[in-house]
Amino acid sequence: MRTHKKLLITLLASASGLLVAPSLFAAPVVLELDYEIPVQQNQVAFVPFAGDSVLSPIILSDLSRTELNVTSKNLPQQPRSSSELAGTLPVWQNMGIPYLVIGSTRTNRGKIVTDYEVIDVKSGLVIEGKQSLSADNNKESMRYAGHVIADKVYELITGTPGDFSGRIAYIEEIGRGKDKVSRLKVMDADGENARTITEVTGSIFSPVWSPDANRIAYAVQREKSHPVIYVQSVSGGGASVLTPFAGSNLSPSFSPDGNRILFSSSFEGSSDIYEMSASGGTPRRIINWPSSEVQPNYAPDGQSFVFVSDKSGFNKPQIYRYEFGSGRTIKVSNSGYATSPQFSNDGSQIAFLNGRSAAIMNSSGAVTANLGNTGIDEAPSFSPNGKRVVYASTQGGKGVLTIKSLNGGESFDKSGQGILRSPVWSASPK
Template sequence: MYKYIYKKKLTTLCISASCLLASTSLSAKEIVVLQDSFEIPVQQNQVAFVPFAGDSVLSPIIVNDLSKEGLKITSQNLPQQPRSSSELAGTLPVWQNLGIPYLVIGSTRTNRGKIITDYEVIDVKSGRILEGKQTSTTNKDPDSMRRAGHVIANKIYALITGTPGDFSGRIAYIEETGAGKEKVSRLKVMDADGENAKTITEVTGSIFSPTWSPDGNRIAYSVQRDKSYPVIYVQSVSGGGATPLTPFPGSNLSPSFSPDGSKILFSSSFEGSADIYEMSASGGQPRRLINWPSSEVQPSYAPDGKSLVFVSDKTGFNKPQIYRYEFGSGRTTKVSSSDYATSPQFSNDGSQIAFLSGRSAAIMNSGGAVTTNLGNTGIDEAPSFSPSGRNVIYASKQGGKGKLTIKSLSSGQSFDIPVQGIARSPIWSSSPK
């Protein structure tokens, strides 16, 4: 919030040019009058977005993304519709008078079948263009246009806040319909705003624990059909068949890609009790990392690749705990402190771990202290971090209907994405570089 307080009498200030100009845009502001002082209009919006000239597709996507990222953005009742900073020259004081810190302007054009978007993010107070003019080039098809809108929104968010945006990543999740032998599971991928959902694979049976490769091009997941062991598959998101990775007789579950995408962790019982294994992401012979008498499951690489976290019931039946294994030393330490802790997953910077605490979705810091409790969602699953770690997504069930919820960890703001059937195991891919 931007406030400028003038310790002057109201009657004196209101005959000034600035007061007259301010009165032209009262719809976007609040005025507070005190007995012996005047607080000029306080602008609630952070970004003025002028819909891009020549565009009807990208601009709504960008505005929607920036709003869901927590920015207060307006594209209504703006005094002008400039397409570039050159058109803005000479009229900047009009925008400065609005009190909105940032202005986004741009235009689209077609060149050899491609859509080219030029846009600028302007610091209104100084008139400075943040990192100069930006250009995006994309194909004309709807999917490419949507992706371009998300990427542009991410760039605008980064220019304004200095931190990456989340909405150019994609979300994979499982959608279940039916029950028992009639259950059908679909692995689906959608844009991070909940639009453009597509089915990647469909099976009669169950799909478990999807995980993204670091480049966002592949997904590993487990499939269990009737009267068969769970098998881990790797599949390209762009199409093609799934490749079985673990054709071993046992429960093969919870794949996790290494940070460079070359290896996969998983748990398997093909040599007895469930243990933690590592193998090449292209297949081959697995290497057992952890071989305790108890059951060890749900491994997940740390972002730096130097360690992993996993779940073990070594302390007692139905008392699972989260442990960390260090690759260099082979040392194992207990991380969690609650009575029941499962399904660990790191944030991208390694500072937080999402997990299931009892029946509540929760988050702890890397030292094991719980920092956020999201409560019982109706589905016993942990949340998943967005690329920035500012948001989480989790599945929930209410009245027999499933939904996905994206929640800001800082503001508490959330929005729901309705799905068909029951949703499970949503996971967010990294945003493209």
């Protein structure tokens, strides 16, 4: 839909280049323009950055998968800065799009510098001023820079940090039995740029990120051996054995400060919950019930953790919460079968497996979202801002990772070889 109007456009550029209200000038200069205005329902107009062909498609793709309605089409101009926009602001205001993203790239001492602005179109104000980001001139750095800029643009518009610069670790399994090969892989949050961190003959279980997103802890079970937990740098190098104990060592969870790890182990009998230094050493048993206790996960404040126990009866696992300060344990889940708990970063939600369905509950145990039976008995993993989840499923015999919005954004799938399991989302690397 388009409307044909004659606009009185006031030249509003101040000496500083900021957009200012017409009432601040005693004698504005007025131009009469005949302009066809595209009326749109989008919330954000994104103008591809001047001098750039790499960052803009990444940023636009990221933002387009959120609840924001983003467009780069049918725009009246291609401004690169607010100073260029000043004279034609009313044109943009009449389009009815609340926010405008503009910018440009330049080279400085071999680096690619991106200057960009998010403009509140109604007021003409640049939100938090001009933003700048410098990146190395290579594919990896430029992709990351695009995600970081998308994070910041989303935050400036919504007030919530974006989740595009985090990464997703997952397991890819090929073959069966003694011929099974498992790969621990990492990809960008848009499903691109996948690479293998480690490969083993056997099975990999329950990867988990360190808070700084530089390490991953995971369990490996080779043929005729018990699962052992390893910690490995994402940037490369060999993995360090964390639990050289007899028995099943599974489900590591980093403390919020990254210094400690919770895990389950049966090296002293039935499966219990232990805590130890993330660099190794002697573990301390925390939960020692006659039943089996597994799958611990630290709360974001580090004051408690959730775990799974079958103390209620065989095949009736439930989620419990342990408080470090008081030593008190309380039951959290209210369903008949609840496993694989994982907190959101703000602690208000817990992703879990509700019977055979991936689900989400609040901290009181009430189910707030049911994602259905995925064909793989695993819980979803929250994105850093809690607005999206990632989970594994099988579709047509293929392994698929689904990144699903929880607030009206676009959901999409990423397929791979063999079976895909246990995706987990990291924070932005520090």
